[in-house]
Structures are given as structure tokens and as C-alpha cells.
Amino acid sequence: GAVVSQHPSWVICKSGTSVKIECRSLDFQATTMFWYRQFPKQSLMLMATSNEGSKATYEQGVEKDKFLINHASLTLSTLTVTSAHPEDSSFYICSAGVGAGPYNEQFFGPGTRLTVL
Amino acid sequence: GDSVTQMEGPVTLSEEAFLTINCTYTATGYPSLFWYVQYPGEGLQLLLKATKADDKGSNKGFEATYRKETTSFHLEKGSVQVSDSAVYFCAVTGTASKLTFGTGTRLQVTL
Numbered sequence: 332g333a334v335v336s337q338h339p340s341w342v343i344c345k346s347g348t349s350v351k352i353e354c355r356s357l358d359f360q361a362t363t364m365f366w367y368r369q370f371p372k373q374s375l376m377l378m379a380t381s382n383e384g385s386k387a388t389y390e391q392g393v394e395k396d397k398f399l400i401n402h403a404s405l406t407l408s409t410l411t412v413t414s415a416h417p418e419d420s421s422f423y424i425c426s427a428g429v430g431a432g433p434y435n436e437q438f439f440g441p442g443t444r445l446t447v448l
Numbered sequence: 449g450d451s452v453t454q455m456e457g458p459v460t461l462s463e464e465a466f467l468t469i470n471c472t473y474t475a476t477g478y479p480s481l482f483w484y485v486q487y488p489g490e491g492l493q494l495l496l497k498a499t500k501a502d503d504k505g506s507n508k509g510f511e512a513t514y515r516k517e518t519t520s521f522h523l524e525k526g527s528v529q530v531s532d533s534a535v536y537f538c539a540v541t542g543t544a545s546k547l548t549f550g551t552g553t554r555l556q557v558t559l
Contacts, residue, residue: 373551377547424492439491439493439494
């Protein structure tokens with residue numbers, strides 16, 4: 332149980348285009364979904380937190396107009412990288428959380444590798 | 449805010465050696481503590497967790513004990529295998545439901 336999928340697993344796009352990444356919790360409903368970014372050989376950086384039906388909460392320094400998050404249901408969240416540029420190339424990982432506060436447990440997707448040419 | 453400090457890698461061990469990866473944290477209240485493992489090119493997998501003081505999390509031969517007095521959650525394994533080669537992340541969840549990760553420790557196990 333507690334499986335989270337991401338699609339696509341990798342994507343290559345041209346500079347200036349937009350890319351959408353889907354995150355789905357396959358066998359459970361998630362209270363909250365999280366989006367992370369990971370640079371090579373570095374830790375995960377939380378980008379934003381989203382709850383179903385409400386606007387995402389972005390971490391400081393993350394451009395909300397560039398990284399659009401839609402949380403359409405308790406099992407689906409999408410991240411759209413708008414007008415992508417080479418510096419947006421990274422490994423994007425989502426997680427789906429259940430529980431609140433310190434009892435929140437997150438289940439991670441396998442990640443999406445984005446390369447912007 | 450919450451923070452996690454874990455030993456820098458890489459850690460290189462021979463197969464069957466004993467492993468310790470140190471992790472200390474700062475957090476308000478009564479956080480939950482986690483160890484995640486990331487294999488090359490993959491997302492994170494939960495390795496083990498502990499939700500209250502003195503709890504011991506264990507999985508696949510790995511163990512970690514929640515030490516509130518020393519704010520630590522060190523990861524140990526008695527005998528590592530080549531297949532344990534990966535990056536290990538210590539993490540804490542506090543009242544904000546957000547996971548705060550350490551910088552990760554790369555483990556390389558050789559024959």
C-alpha cells in the first residue's frame with residue numbers, strides 16, 4: 332500500500348515551453364501533497380505544500396507564477412513548470428502525506444527528471 | 449525552524465562492516481524522526497521511523513533509536529551489503545507537518 336506515482340519519469344523540453352508533472356496517490360487519499368526539488372548530490376528542497384481544493388503554500392524563494400501547482404483531488408496534484416529554462420533542469424519529487432503535525436507521514440513518488448535544452 | 453544535521457559522506461565500507469550514520473536534530477515540541485533511503489535515479493523510500501522518545505525504528509537490519517536527551521537518531525546496521533549502497537537522509541517532522549531533511553550521506557559498500 333501507500334504507493335505514489337509520478338508521470339512522466341523523465342522529460343526533455345525546449346527552453347520557453349511548459350512542462351506538467353503529475354503526482355498520484357494510487358491506493359490512498361492524501362491529506363496534503365508536497366513538491367520537492369533535488370539538485371545533483373544534494374538534499375531535497377521543499378518547494379510547496381498543497382491541500383486539495385485550496386491554493387498551494389510556496390516556500391520562500393519559490394516563484395509561484397513559474398511553478399504552478401494544482402491539487403484537483405485527494406489523489407492527484409500537478410506541477411507545471413512554465414516557460415522552462417535550463418536552470419529549471421532538476422529532479423522533481425512529489426510526496427503524498429497522511430496525518431497531521433508530527434504524525435504526518437509522507438510517501439514519495441519515484442521522481443521526474445526534467446532537462447531543459 | 450526545524451533542522452537536521454547528519455554526517456557528511458561519502459562513507460565507504462567493506463561488505464559485512466558495521467555502519468553508523470550520525471544524525472542530530474532541532475525541533476520544537478515532539479517531532480517524529482525518519483530515515484529515508486534513495487537509490488540512484490529513484491525517489492525516496494522510507495527506511496524506518498520513530499514517533500516518540502526511546503522508540504526504536506527498525507527495518508532490513510537497520511535500526512535507529514529516538515534519543516530526546518541528546519536530540520539524536522543515529523542509523524546503524526551490523527553488517528552492510530553491497531546492495532545497501534545508496535544515499536541516506538535523516539528527517540524530522542514537527543508541528544508544521546513538513547519534513548526537514550538532512551543533507552544526505554552517501555554510502556558505498558565494496559566487496
